[in-house]
Amino acid sequence: MALPTNAARVSNPALALAALAIAQLTIGLDYNIVFVALPDISTIGFDPHQLQWTISAYTVAFGGFLLLGGRCADLLGRRRVFYTGLTLYAVGSLLGGLAQSPAILLAARAVQGLGGAVLAPATLSLITTAFAEGPQRNRALGIWGAAGSSGMVLGSLLGGVLTEWLGWRAVFFVNLPIVVVVALLAAASIPRDTGASLSLRSFDIPGAVTITAASTLLVLGLVQGPAVGWQAPVTVISLVAAAVLVAVFAVIESRTREPLIPLTVLRFRNLGLGAGIAFAFMATVGALPYFLTTILQDVYDYTAFETGLAFILPCACVLVGTVLGGKLASTIGLRVTLTASTVVAGAGIVLFAALLSVDGSFLSLVPGIVVFSLTQGIIFTAMYAAATSGLPDEQQGLASGVASSGQQIGGAVGLAVLVAVSGAAAAGQNPDVDVVDGARAASYVAAVIIAAAALLGAALRIKRVPDVVPAAPVDAAERSTETTPS
Template structure:
């Protein structure tokens, strides 16, 4: 078997692969932006579209529930129906739903739009990640590609708040939706030219409809419970019933997968230590690191009185820090091991988050939180790159889609659980407070939540210690896409590329 080679200066192979990587990274940026881009615009959306205080959360929650619920289905669809096909379909959903969202005139339309955007994300994320993992050979080549892709994704989590603030301040809330239309359209056009067509399957494989129905229903209800539970009350009838049905459906799903000849999610994949640890770390990552922008938004707007534009600008520092961290993570993973990379990133991230917490106060200025934002952001970037390298290691190419779906499902569930816990902690002392007393209580609650997040990040470092000291790396060529022969030929010719 011929081993795939890359140009040493770029590490991405042929110019065609360089363009493909740029498009995949840009698509990941779009996904990440949508997590947080609406946060800063929520007050204007609520006021103009007639949301109540109780229903406004569903502008965020509808996206999270649909995204988390359909990820496994999206991953398997990428494996069976084609990664490029699902990539294009998902981007089209994003563009169309974003256009409708910007034109929305009532709360019901907005919630429906956000659910469709979440579905688009559930199809797009595993398709994008599995394209990275199949177009680029495992080892240094894939690590570099994941660093570029990861830099876009991790930075997008905070860049969403930056862009949301700028757009809302300059053009109004609708612009946070309209911006996705030209972005997604440009990626679709580029993908038609740069991403290789899907190869026709060499074997007939079923879609495992019973597994798809039970997994999608169970995970969707589970995410719904985690998102709605703090608002409705954990003992309310709707939450208790939804939780019980979710448990039954997920139990049925496990039984179906254990007996299926062609399962939606092969249970044997859990024997892959790297994938299992990667899933656990993505769970912790989203419940800690990715909750920080929410609390920073509360601190900047509700405590310090920043405008939407000022709040957006405040996220520039963590965005740049995270981008730098992803590049450090790639170099560490290539030169040392994924385990050392993740332990280092998580320890740095935990220490930085502690420093950030000490800077949170009702009377402190922006300068007080900048050191923590920088150190925590670098740790977050290192971790983001390393955890996706871990989740892809040792997984067969034909199962990269479902492996990506598994990792990203735990990511979404972790985000819902972590945010629910941290919000409950932060809000525990604000009842009955007004004026300066309320500002002080919100700042104190935010500080406590950030300290708890730092402890959770450190727990992730302990999980990372379960990874092999140095995973066995298979430098196999990216052979499951049409055009692989063309890629290999270009690499033999030493064609330089710029990512």
């Protein structure tokens, strides 16, 4: 069966990389941009228990459809799937900005999440197939990672500024001009998909439905656990059903002639380790903006605008870190880069926690913020390079979906666990003291988790690829021989 590919290198690498980087920035942006705007968003009729679903609706849809989105990029064409994701983002953003009720807003966030699930793996797989593995790809991933990782921090900045100046609806409308710019850049630089389009008859529909339902139920259970309790029926049923569906999916794939997700992909050692690092990354440094925002607004009495301005520093550090991550991966190798950066990230989070105090200020927290933000950028770039290392082109979309799923599930689990730890550490005597004590306890737990991820980095097996100029395209057969199965 001839699969749609992007085997030909992009016509304009710089322009294509700009399009893919901005697309990734949008994905990161939308994860955090509504945090600061939540108090204003609640005015359209949300009750306190519903409001968290403004975040969760995006997370559940994103995490639930990532594997399907990644495999569709491989099977249906990466450029086609890329534009589909952009369209979904535009529709969801427009719907969210015009929403007059909680139901419409939650539906809009779910559409945005679906757009992210389709767009994220298509974007990453376009990077990994357009740029040859090794230093060339590492440099591209550094720029792409700078946009994506900083987008998560930039979301807090823009969320505060836009909410303060233009109102909460602007946090949705801001995506529309960005999508238009990305679409135009991509049209001018990314070639059309080549090869025959996969027919619906040969598409593994049972596998697609099963794994999407399993992923959605898993993320739903992880998101609902902290809100309604881990022993609540909705939590238990969601998690148990997800486990059953994963088992059913494995049976379907083992008996299907053209499986959606070939089980042979499990042999790729680096993919599993990279996804594990992505999980730890998002569960820790990815959750810290939530606690920093809470400290600034609830303890230091920052306005939404002032909170947004405060995030300029971590955003700048993440930008530097992501570019540095690409360079380090090419010079000292991915294994050393990830092992060292996760340990240093843990140290930075410990420093941040130690500097927290009720009578403190943002300036007093700067040393810790600088350290963990720099390493956040380094890890973001290197973990995706590791997860996709050695895989053939026709499975790059799937690999991107797996790694992104690790990141999304890590975000859901990490935030749930750290919020629970924060709540348990609060003595209930003074609100400001409780917030600081809770954030400090959560930070210490996050530091342990991300430092432990160094073990995953040390277990990577990456074949060093010399920087050859010009870099010749690497065909699937050559790539597969570079892979070290576990």
